[in-house]
Amino acid sequence: MRDLEASGQLEGLSRKEAKALASGAVRERVPLLAEEIAERVAKSGNPLFGSVEAVNGYVNIAFNGNAVAAALIEEVLRRGPEYGQGAPIAELVMVEHSQPNTHKAFHVGHLRNSVLGVAIANILRAAGYEVQDANYIGDIGMHVVKCLWCYERFHTGEEPESPEARGRWLGEVYAESDARLNFRKDVLDFLQLLATEDQAFVAVIDRLLKYLWRKGADGEDIAYLLGRIVQAQPIKDDLLREDDVIPKFWPIVGDQLRAEVAAPKPYVPVEGEPEPTMTPEQRLARWETLAARMDEWWAASPGWRDEVREEFARWEAQDPAFVALWERTREWSMADFRRIFAELGAEFDVWLYESEVDEPGKRMVQELLEIGIAEMSEGLTVVKIDEKLGLEEPTYRTMPVLRSDGSSLYSTKDLALTRRKFEELGVDRAIWVVDVRQSLYFQQIFKILELWGFEQAKQAYHLGYEMVVLPEGVISSRKGNAPLYDDVRNAVLARAREIIEEKNPELSPQRKEEVAWQVALGSLKYAMLARDNNKVVTFDLEEALSFDGHAAPYIQYAHARASRILEHAGETEESLLPKLDGLDFGALQPEELGLLQGIAALPEEIQRAAVEYRPLLIASYVYDLAKRFNDFYHACPVLTSPEPTRTARLALTAATRRTLANGLALLGIAAPEAM
RNA sequence: GCGCCUGUAGCUCAGGGGAUAGAGCGUUGGGUUGCGGACCCAAAGGCCGCAGGUUCGAAUCCUGCCAGGCGUACCA
Numbered sequence: 001m002r003d004l005e006a007s008g009q010l011e012g013l014s015r016k017e018a019k020a021l022a023s024g025a026v027r028e029r030v031p032l033l034a035e036e037i038a039e040r041v042a043k044s045g046n047p048l049f050g051s052v053e054a055v056n057g058y059v060n061i062a063f064n065g066n067a068v069a070a071a072l073i074e075e076v077l078r079r080g081p082e083y084g085q086g087a088p089i090a091e092l093v094m095v096e097h098s099q100p101n102t103h104k105a106f107h108v109g110h111l112r113n114s115v116l117g118v119a120i121a122n123i124l125r126a127a128g129y130e131v132q133d134a135n136y137i138g139d140i141g142m143h144v145v146k147c148l149w150c151y152e153r154f155h156t157g158e159e160p161e162s163p164e165a166r167g168r169w170l171g172e173v174y175a176e177s178d179a180r181l182n183f184r185k186d187v188l189d190f191l192q193l194l195a196t197e198d199q200a201f202v203a204v205i206d207r208l209l210k211y212l213w214r215k216g217a218d219g220e221d222i223a224y225l226l227g228r229i230v231q232a233q234p235i236k237d238d239l240l241r242e243d244d245v246i247p248k249f250w251p252i253v254g255d256q257l258r259a260e261v262a263a264p265k266p267y268v269p270v271e272g273e274p275e276p277t278m279t280p281e282q283r284l285a286r287w288e289t290l291a292a293r294m295d296e297w298w299a300a301s302p303g304w305r306d307e308v309r310e311e312f313a314r315w316e317a318q319d320p321a322f323v324a325l326w327e328r329t330r331e332w333s334m335a336d337f338r339r340i341f342a343e344l345g346a347e348f349d350v351w352l353y354e355s356e357v358d359e360p361g362k363r364m365v366q367e368l369l370e371i372g373i374a375e376m377s378e379g380l381t382v383v384k385i386d387e388k389l390g391l392e393e394p395t396y397r398t399m400p401v402l403r404s405d406g407s408s409l410y411s412t413k414d415l416a417l418t419r420r421k422f423e424e425l426g427v428d429r430a431i432w433v434v435d436v437r438q439s440l441y442f443q444q445i446f447k448i449l450e451l452w453g454f455e456q457a458k459q460a461y462h463l464g465y466e467m468v469v470l471p472e473g474v475i476s477s478r479k480g481n482a483p484l485y486d487d488v489r490n491a492v493l494a495r496a497r498e499i500i501e502e503k504n505p506e507l508s509p510q511r512k513e514e515v516a517w518q519v520a521l522g523s524l525k526y527a528m529l530a531r532d533n534n535k536v537v538t539f540d541l542e543e544a545l546s547f548d549g550h551a552a553p554y555i556q557y558a559h560a561r562a563s564r565i566l567e568h569a570g571e572t573e574e575s576l577l578p579k580l581d582g583l584d585f586g587a588l589q590p591e592e593l594g595l596l597q598g599i600a601a602l603p604e605e606i607q608r609a610a611v612e613y614r615p616l617l618i619a620s621y622v623y624d625l626a627k628r629f630n631d632f633y634h635a636c637p638v639l640t641s642p643e644p645t646r647t648a649r650l651a652l653t654a655a656t657r658r659t660l661a662n663g664l665a666l667l668g669i670a671a672p673e674a675m
Numbered sequence: 676g677c678g679c680c681u682g683u684a685g686c687u688c689a690g691g692g693g694a695u696a697g698a699g700c701g702u703u704g705g706g707u708u709g710c711g712g713a714c715c716c717a718a719a720g721g722c723c724g725c726a727g728g729u730u731c732g733a734a735u736c737c738u739g740c741c742a743g744g745c746g747u748a749c750c751a
Contacts, residue, residue, distance in 0.1 A: 101751075141751065354751095380749050394677055400749045410751050439679065440746055466680080466745090503713060519713090531688070534680060536744080538687075543700080547713060550688085550699040557713050565710050620689065623698085630714065639710050653710095675713075 069596050069652070070583035076599060076655040077573045077580075084602035084662050086128035086610075093129045094421055095121040097433035098346060101138035102333035103147040105171030106340055107482040108539050109468045109475055115528045115668065116465055117433040118346050119615035122666045127610030132427070134350040136417070137337070139330050141354060141410070142312070143174060148325055149304075149311040150177030159332075167336030168486065170329055180304055183297040187246060187290055188235045194253070194283070195232040197276040200265070201256060205229060208252050212245070221245045247294050254291060257284045277473075316407055340485060343521065345668050350425065354413050357420065361412035364419065365402045373451050379404040383448050399444040414445050422456040429459045431613075436464030436534065463613050465533040471540050488541065489520065495545045496520040504675065511674070518670035522552035525669050530619040550623060555664060556672055558626035558633075562657035563673040565638050569650050573658065576651050583651060584644040591628070591635040595652060598625045599659045606666070615667060622663035629656050 038054040041061065048071060050064040076083045097117020100106055117133070125131040150173050160169050179186070194201045209222050218241050225245070228235045237246070260280045278286070314322040341348070365381055368374035374383045381402035386395055401411050421427045432442060442462035449457035469475060475482045496516040500507065507515065527544055531537050547553040566572065585592060601621065609617040638649040661671040 099751095138751070143751075377748080382748060384748095394747080397677095398748050403749050405749090407749090409749065411749095435751095436680075437745055438751080441751090464679090499713070504711085535688080536681080540687085543687075546700080548700080549713095551713090553713055554699095557711090561711065561714085568710060616689085620698095627698090633710075634715055637710070674711090 065588040065593070066582075066584055066648075069585065069588070069592075069648070070580050072596060072600055073583070073651045073655040074577070074580045076658050077577050077651070080573065080658060081662060081665070083658060084606050085126045086603065086607060089128040089130075091129050091428045092132065092426060093124055093429045093431065094132045094134050094350070094425065094427040095124065095431045095433060096134040096136055096352070096421075097121070098341070098348075099136045099138060099434065100333075100337055101141070101143055102330045102337075103144045103170050104138075104174050104333075105168065105482065106336065106485045107475065108485060108488055109482070111344075111485055111488075111524065112465065112468050112528045112537060113433060113435070114341070114344055114346050115525045116533070116615060118344070118668045119529055119618070119666060120431070120433060120463065120613055122668065123606060123609045123615060123618060126606050126666055129610070132349040132425075133347060134352055134421075135341075135348045136352040137334070137354065139334075139353050139355050140315070140326070140358065144326065144330075145312045145315055146177040146181065146308055147174040148322070148329065149308050150174070150180065151329070152311075152325070153304075153307065163332070163335060164339075166332035167334075168484070170332050171484075177308075180297060180301065181308065183290075183293065183301045184237050187250075187294075187298070188237060190286060190290060191229065191253070192232060192234055193277070195229040197278075198260075198283070200260060201253075202230060204256055208249065208256075211252050212249060215248050217245050217248060218242045225249070243299070247298050250291060250294055254284075254287050257287050260284075312407070316405075343489070344525075345521075352417060357413040357416040358408050360416035360420070361408050361414075362402065362406075364416050365412055368401065368415075368448070368452065371452075373448065374401055383444075383451070385444060385447050385451070388451055389447070396444050396447050397440075399441075399448065401448070411441070411445060415448065418445060418449060418457070418460060419454065422454075422459075427459075429461065432460075432462045434462060434464065436466055438462070439464045463533070466536045468528075468537045468539050471538060483539065483541065488524070488544070491541060492524055492544055493517065493520040496523075496547070499547060500675065507674065515672050515675045518672050519547065519553050519556060519675060522556055522664075522669040523547060525667060526552035526555075526619060529615045529667050530623070532616045533614060552664075552669055553675070555622050555626040555660060556670070556675060558629045559657055559660045559664070559671045560673060560675045561633060562629065562653050562660070565653050566650065566657065567673075568639055569646075571650050571654065573654050576647075576654050579647055580651060582644075583648050585648040585652075586645045589632075589636055591632040592649075592652060595625075595628045595632045595656060598628045599655055602659055602663060609666075618663055618666050622660060622667070625656070625660060625663065629660070632656075 034054040038052050041049065042052040048064055048067045050062040052061050079085075095117055097120070098110070098114045100110055121131050121133045147170065151170075154176075155173055159166055205226060209226060212222055213219075221240050221242055222245075224239060225235065227233075240246070257280065261284050264280060311322070315326070365374060368383065369376075369381065373388065374381055376382075377384070377398075380400050381404075382398050382400050384398045386393075386397060389396070399411055400409060401415065403409060418430065421430045434442070439462055442460075446457045446460050446462075449460075467475070470481060470483070472481070493516055496519040497512070500512050500516055500519070504512075504515075523544060527539075528537060530550065605617055605621045609615060632652070636649060638646065638653055640646075641649060664671045
């Protein structure tokens with residue numbers, strides 16, 4: 001087409017006509033061109049090409065299967081652990097992930113983050129980037145203050161003797177503090193829930209009110225409650241004149257719930273009404289939990305909130321006794337985290353702490369105020385991002401950057417942290433592996449830094465991923481339904497030990513234990529990674545305990561199988577390497593070809609996974625490769641085949657084994673020699 | 676309201692312009708005088724949320740709708 005353009009032949013023609021003319025001109029020349037190309041290719045003498053010929057304008061190249069296979073296998077065995085890796089790229093990428101909060105429990109939600117972060121970092125590293133893993137410990141903030149308040153107020157001296165149990169115990173204290181402080185809200189939310197989804201409850205309101213009246217409750221309170229419940233509106237406790245009206249009201253609510261459990265009515269869906277979220281039994285259980293604490297907690301709860309505020313002031317003032325307690329308890333959690341990360345194989349180049357960027361963050365906000373990016377609004381320091389960018393539609397909205405009492409927010413610290421990553425740590429690109437629910441939050445942080453004139457904000461990227469939920473719903477440490485990492489790991493480990501005992505009893509006890517860990521952790525990790533970032537992971541313990549099918553053990557098993565074949569043959573990668581010259585499969589079988597194609601795909605899969613930040617691609621890839629190996633295994637005997645096929649298949653087995661191991665390593669999953 | 680995400684087999688998920696839409700689990704029936712059966716083979720099971728559009732061709736791209744989830748000024 002360019003020739004025709006140059007000669008002016010295309011002037012005055014429509015695009016379509018020009019195309020037709022150009023393709024016509026080319027078509028005439030195609031058969032000649034094809035022959036020319038075929039001749040040149042044939043003359044090049046590439047040993048990977050079997051035959052080259054021109055047919056009707058097409059160039060047909062038949063590959064020399066054995067030569068291509070030998071070249072591929074040679075590369076895999078020669079590069080070993082480095083097979084699949086890309087050429088070095090001079091860019092320092094920091095992947096921040098894991099970010100656990102001290103004084104809180106480490107649960108399966110945190111597991112997804114760590115596993116995903118490690119995989120992303122591994123993949124980027126394999127793609128050629130220089131990568132640093134960073135952890136960012138939430139070692140201070142309101143959650144720590146609440147936990148320490150609850151500890152000092154109710155549990156001093158009760159901590160477990162054994163140091164290993166203290167981190168977990170601290171998490172329980174935190175959960176209790178939350179339950180105490182939110183008690184009134186929980187009670188009122190529960191009443192609203194009943195009003196929303198329990199028609200029988202609303203129907204007996206009249207009876208409840210008479211009961212209250214007899215108890216001498218204030219008439220206005222009763223009218224208020226009646227109105228709110230009938231309309232299923234939230235109840236505000238500060239609008240009640242008598243503080244004990246709810247505790248008085250409570251027993252009759254229990255009577256009603258017990259009656260519903262005793263005489264269950266079948267659920268009839270009503271058009272336009274949402275389905276109930278709880279069964280009558282669950283409602284009663286919830287009522288009982290709250291009832292058990294009603295007498296003490298209802299009255300005390302508001303005072304506790306004041307106490308927490310005082311506790312927070314102690315932190316702000318750096319009260320030495322408080323700081324000492326904070327340091328001591330913080331270490332309980334940190335010891336737990338170090339153990340968990342060691343189990344997960346998560347290693348960090350950089351450890352960052354919220355407590356370290358607290359003051360720098362506040363200074364930065366001062367600077368933002370001085371240059372007019374931040375401003376005071378209703379006593380709060382905010383950045384009105386949309387206004388500053390001149391946006392009409394609400395896009396980035398307004399971000400608070402400092403509490404009205406002058407204490408720091410999460411955002412205060414992240415502003416300073418981001419700056420530190422680029423300016424002090426010399427990072428070229430920074431990635432945050434954080435829950436997708438914080439995506440607006442990160443856009444705001446990055447935009448504020450941009451407004452501030454921070455060029456590198458463009459190299460900051462929030463990698464959001466969806467949360468982990470349970471079959472019965474959202475994980476909530478407040479509801480107490482969050483499966484803790486330790487519990488899940490123990491359950492999966494126990495199951496793995498059982499299966500190993502059953503399948504391979506002759507392994508030594510040490511090997512059994514090692515393999516149990518490899519299989520258990522591998523399964524958990526694979527379950528987290530074989531799902532795309534933007535998909536919710538439904539964590540089902542039953543499923544996690546099944547090691548069949550599309551799961552890590554399938555892939556690990558293929559690796560063990562390949563290892564065993566090589567062991568039987570007495571061959572290794574090193575011993576096979578010199579035998580690759582003139583490798584001869586005989587007639588290449590479809591399963592062999594499929595396997596070779598699978599092995600060859602690793603480098604491009606790594607590049608794609610790195611560009612898209614998607615470990616799922618590698619998870620799918622290794623599963624597919626294991627499947628191809630099983631096809632090969634069932635179709636093509638290795639050890640019993642005559643030479644030269646035997647050696648060729650052994651070499652293919654060794655290359656597969658290596659590729660499987662490399663792929664699993666990217667996901668942080670072990671590749672056992674036997675299992 | 677606005678914004679982001681999701682909708683594919685009974686269930687959990689792949690596939691992201693190209694052939695008859697694929698796996699696993701579950702269901703039914705098979706396979707080892709073969710290198711490890713944590714495996715393999717076969718069967719049944721789909722208006723790819725709905726409706727338009729772009730294209731020779733759409734599960735895939737565009738628009739609109741429906742359903743669900745999440746976010747949206749002092750939690751992290």
